[in-house]
Amino acid sequence: MTSEGLQLRINGVLHDIDSDAANTSISVHCEGFHLLIDAGRGVSKSLQQGSASGGPARPDAILITNARRQHISELPNLAKEETKIYCTAECSQKIANDFPSLAKFSSPITPGTAFKLGPFLVTPVAADNAGDQPGLPGSVVFVIQADDKKIVAAWDFLSLPGANENIFWNPDVLVLGAETYNDHPSTGMISISEGYNIVRRWNAKNCYILHYSGEKDREDARNQWHRGPTGPLSPDALQAVIDERLRVSGGEGKFTITVAKEGMTWSPPAVQEDQGAIGRRIEVDALNRHSFAIEKTDTGKVIVSIEDSISQLMNEFVDPSSDGKSLHAKAIKSMLLKGPDLELTVSDGSVRINITKGKKAMFSDNLGVSEKDSKRLKKYLDENFVKVQPMHDRSTAA
DSSP states (O other), X not given: OOOTTOEEEEEXXXXXXXSSSOBSEEEEEETTEEEEEOOOTTHHHHHHHHHTTXXXXXXXEEEOSOOSHHHXXXXXXXXXTTOEEEEEHHHHHHHHHHOGGGGGGEEEEOTTOOEEETTXXXXXXXXXXXXXXXXXXXXXXXXXXXXXXXXXXXXXXXXXXXXXXXXXXXXXXXXXXXSBSSOOGGGSSOBHHHHHHHXXXXXXXXXXXXXXXXXXXXXXXXXXXXXXXOSOOOHXXXXXXXXXXXXXXXXXXXXXXEEOOTTOEEOOOOOXXXXXXXXXXXXXXXXXXXXXXXXXXXXXXXXXXXXXXXXXXXXXXXXXXXXXXXXXXXXXXXXXXXXXXXXXXXXXXXXXXXXEETTEEEEEEEEEOOHHHHHHHHHHHHHHTSOOOXXXXXXXXX
16 A cells, blocks of 8 residues: 555535535545545535546545535435445434435444555544534544555544544644634534644644634624634635734644635645755654654753653753764753753664653653654764764774
8 A cells, every 4th residue: 555646635615505615525536546535515516626637526435424414415426336435334324314325335334443445544533523413423533544644534523532542643634624713512513723732632734624614703702801703704814813823822834724725635745855964953753642852952962852742841961972873861960950861762663762860761662753754863863973983093994
């Protein structure tokens, strides 16, 4: 399985089934396989428009997040003999009730159980979307993987009960549904305000926001202390508010949150071999729930910071030394205190970090990293910490 030719397309962004534009939906293409997620009103037309740009209009498989009409109304147009509909048993029953002819196309899935579809590995995760009305049984969000690339399609949820959030960590792109900017649980969906927390918690560097209406935000105009939006915003106005929030909160440059528009596409950036020096600081996103950074200061000290969705650990060390595969640094001592020691070892696919103070481990874990990041880390250590062998020693060794 490879991610060759991977592309995501936004087919629709609206929550309202009565709109002329397309309801919330995306397509993921890879190796000629077209995976469609949700098929509400306007999606068929949007797919036809997208096919003019080179993508196939008819899907090879259809994933359904829930059986509300906004997500299934055009299934009869898109589901044919060779196209299966993948959804939970509860969702499948609702589709069969609404469209009896489609019952034979359904293929039930189970939340938490991954399955293969063409070049994709798909994991459904149970979602709760109970607001003013009872939640729809069998609702899910999807984690879609193609080789080392991960896409999270998550809309129409207020919470993900019992989910192991490790599966959402560090997606290449997150497509997030939020009906309002301010928190309004009555909608059965998260808000954009909560979306900021999710983006940080899942380390989603690239996020698209859809499903927004902003109508419920009108209720906040009654609160004289409220400082957020008090009604619907245009896409451009909403984008400006999001950009300002990222700037003020320090997320600018680290996270990109884009207000999605119909027809937008995303593809992984081309991989380029970095021939230049890495510099004094390197940041790495581990494959599990951590990211970390190493920095060599002007005075020759080392600062190591390790962050997960809850906390950040930052320590400073002195007298660093390295053989190009490991980094050792000593504790900073003062008259009253002694800091921790550092032992860091890079191997193919993992980084072992031990930060200890006396006999107490402040951090001890083996963090999985990509092959590319393993090479970057070794290069960083070699550039910054491996001592240059004196000329006479090199000639003697030769």
